[in-house]
Amino acid sequence: MNKKVVVLYYTQSGQLKQAVDATLAPLMQRSSIQVEYLKLQPTHPFPFPWGYMEFFGAFADTVQGRACKLEPVDTTCLSDADLVILAYQPWFLTISQPMHSFLQSAVGQQALKDKNVLTIIACRNMWINAQEKIKALLSRMNASLVGQIVYTDPSPNLISLVTVVAYVMGGIRGRFLGFFPRYGISSAELNARASVFGDQIAESVVHDQWDDLEDQLLLHGAVEVKSSLMVMEGRGKILFPIYARFLTKNGTATAGQRRVRVAIFGVALPLMILILSPILTLVAWIMPLLSPRKMKQEVDYYRHTAFRGDTP
Numbered sequence: 001m002n003k004k005v006v007v008l009y010y011t012q013s014g015q016l017k018q019a020v021d022a023t024l025a026p027l028m029q030r031s032s033i034q035v036e037y038l039k040l041q042p043t044h045p046f047p048f049p050w051g052y053m054e055f056f057g058a059f060a061d062t063v064q065g066r067a068c069k070l071e072p073v074d075t076t077c078l079s080d081a082d083l084v085i086l087a088y089q090p091w092f093l094t095i096s097q098p099m100h101s102f103l104q105s106a107v108g109q110q111a112l113k114d115k116n117v118l119t120i121i122a123c124r125n126m127w128i129n130a131q132e133k134i135k136a137l138l139s140r141m142n143a144s145l146v147g148q149i150v151y152t153d154p155s156p157n158l159i160s161l162v163t164v165v166a167y168v169m170g171g172i173r174g175r176f177l178g179f180f181p182r183y184g185i186s187s188a189e190l191n192a193r194a195s196v197f198g199d200q201i202a203e204s205v206v207h208d209q210w211d212d213l214e215d216q217l218l219l220h221g222a223v224e225v226k227s228s229l230m231v232m233e234g235r236g237k238i239l240f241p242i243y244a245r246f247l248t249k250n251g252t253a254t255a256g257q258r259r260v261r262v263a264i265f266g267v268a269l270p271l272m273i274l275i276l277s278p279i280l281t282l283v284a285w286i287m288p289l290l291s292p293r294k295m296k297q298e299v300d301y302y303r304h305t306a307f308r309g310d311t312p
């Protein structure tokens, strides 16, 4: 019997689509599997590369989970899908606005109800909080998260912080200033790993066997959680909603006031990150020494699809 996989995705530069295509190549080669792509399109497209005010101006709405308007999506092809792949990227430690908007919409929630879902993330290196939100949304739709694959930039945190900004705000993906490494997932990594994941997914789809997909993917390195980044992201998760409230003046800011706050924030945020990163890195090194069991438990939890239900 023929099987159907539907990919719901949003990408600005195409990086995420490249990762999805590489992962799903083995499925494309199977005549018994039909793969369909549905691209989410914001009615007012986000710019790429982003301008300064646009980038920092999107912070509050993204962090506060305010939906953007999307072009209508025909979700009828999802009704008989054996597997739905949600391919998304985090923005400001949460789900990017287009994907979040779709998942919050009645159409999205109806389309994913009771479905088997696999997520593919392609990002810099901080995705844990976004994925927790995905887990929460899917559990409310009674959908099953059967696996997760995360592709990240291999550079050290502060280096990729510079290169991601050069990429998304300057459109420069190559060697920024001549010596920074290229931003993003390397083609070599994709070539080496993606089709292995695709083979596992294809087996599960063909045999309608989902129980061990997550373990198979993990066995092949589909998700890596670095404790230092996990600790840093945990701090950001607490601080970002506070910054978002500052930007919107708790929802009372006029457009003019918000612009001034965004302009200040755009300078303050990178400065704060640069100052706090070495301190947080130190904390992140010390914490596993103080409570190794707790850290191991946390790392293990985020490597898995299980949802413990503590994220709003």
Ligand SMILES: Cc1cc2nc3c(=O)[nH]c(=O)nc-3n(C[C@H](O)[C@H](O)[C@H](O)COP(=O)(O)O)c2cc1C
Pocket (backbone or CB within 6 Å): 010, 011, 012, 013, 014, 015, 016, 017, 055, 058, 089, 090, 091, 092, 093, 094, 122, 123, 124, 125, 126, 127, 164, 168
């Ligand atoms: C507004 C914005 C915020 C971002 N925030 C994060 C983030 O919190 N964590 C992360 O790992 N990457 C972050 N990124 C990088 C993206 O996840 C992604 O790598 C990049 O935007 C390219 O994705 P694309 O496939 O949409 O072109 C951010 C990018 C943008 C544009």
